Amino acid sequence: MKTIKRGGLARARTLLINLTLKENRSKYKRSALGWAWSMVNPIGTMLIFTFVFRLILRIEPPVGNPSGLKNFPFFLISGLLPWNFLSNGLTAANGSIVGNAGLIKKVYFSRAVLPASAVLSWNTNLLVELGVLAIALFFVGKVVLLLLPVAVVIIALQTLFVLGIGIGLSALNVYFRDVEHFLQILLLLWFYATPVIYPINYVPEQAVIAGYAVPVESLYNLNPMVHFVQAYRAVFYDLRVPSLPEFTRMAFAAALSMMIGMFIFRKLEARFAEEL
Numbered sequence: 572m573k574t575i576k577r578g579g580l581a582r583a584r585t586l587l588i589n590l591t592l593k594e595n596r597s598k599y600k601r602s603a604l605g606w607a608w609s610m611v612n613p614i615g616t617m618l619i620f621t622f623v624f625r626l627i628l629r630i631e632p633p634v635g636n637p638s639g640l641k642n643f644p645f646f647l648i649s650g651l652l653p654w655n656f657l658s659n660g661l662t663a664a665n666g667s668i669v670g671n672a673g674l675i676k677k678v679y680f681s682r683a684v685l686p687a688s689a690v691l692s693w694n695t696n697l698l699v700e701l702g703v704l705a706i707a708l709f710f711v712g713k714v715v716l717l718l719l720p721v722a723v724v725i726i727a728l729q730t731l732f733v734l735g736i737g738i739g740l741s742a743l744n745v746y747f748r749d750v751e752h753f754l755q756i757l758l759l760l761w762f763y764a765t766p767v768i769y770p771i772n773y774v775p776e777q778a779v780i781a782g783y784a785v786p787v788e789s790l791y792n793l794n795p796m797v798h799f800v801q802a803y804r805a806v807f808y809d810l811r812v813p814s815l816p817e818f819t820r821m822a823f824a825a826a827l828s829m830m831i832g833m834f835i836f837r838k839l840e841a842r843f844a845e846e847l
Contacts, residue, residue, distance in 0.1 A: 587684045594692035633770045638810035649807040650767040650800045656697040658758050663689035664737025665744050676844050686741040690734045718806045725802045728821045735828030739835040745846050765796040795824035
């Protein structure tokens with residue numbers, strides 16, 4: 572077995588960059604539209620959701636504060652883009668170790684670069700899509716240029732959050748292939764438990780379930796994606812800087828995700844070659 576110099580992601584950064592570029596090149600290979608799909612997919616989803624939830628169910632978007640913006644497509648896309656990053660990033664990371672079984676059996680390297688490159692390739696998509704959103708907002712008179720450094724911090728925190736979960740799932744998927752199917756169900760439930768297609772003020776403070784008063788709002792706020800989506804909306808819809816408590820929650824979620832994900836990965840990494 573060949574050996575590549577041991578080390579974490581810092582020492583394997585060249586390999587990480589090369590794998591990320593490879594993922595980006597292969598993502599839309601042999602497709603007629605190429606990278607245009609990175610915008611066609613979210614725009615198509617936005618149009619469908621806008622038709623169903625705005626025109627049929629008549630969900631009213633909130634008025635952006637202080638932007639004054641009241642536009643359901645902009646409200647939806649500002650929450651949909653970070654959600655798509657989570658969904659696509661986790662799905663890609665989950666299968667990254669199993670999908671590279673041949674490479675893992677032949678060469679030693681930091682295996683964590685595989686799920687990391689999968690997540691970072693979708694991070695590139697997110698940056699492109701948010702850039703297009705910022706341009707679209709500019710043309711309707713809403714300038715977000717001064718808030719872009721804030722957006723970069725939010726993107727970095729969400730990337731760490733997705734990366735931590737993705738790394739943990741990729742290791743578990745080597746031993747338990749049911750993880751792939753479980754993930755799809757989890758993402759569906761998670762999507763509706765996150766204020767992507769509806770304003771957060773639609774969530775009741777309490778609800779009576781089976782005769783018991785359930786603190787729905789408090790439980791709902793335990794979902795880290797609630798805070799990430801709200802932070803993106805603060806920048807791209809409200810045109811404001813998220814509050815310090817919002818940043819604190821995102822930073823905590825990112826740190827906890829990375830710690831748990833890396834712990835699981837390191838515990839299971841040693842037998843990857845044998846299990847694959």
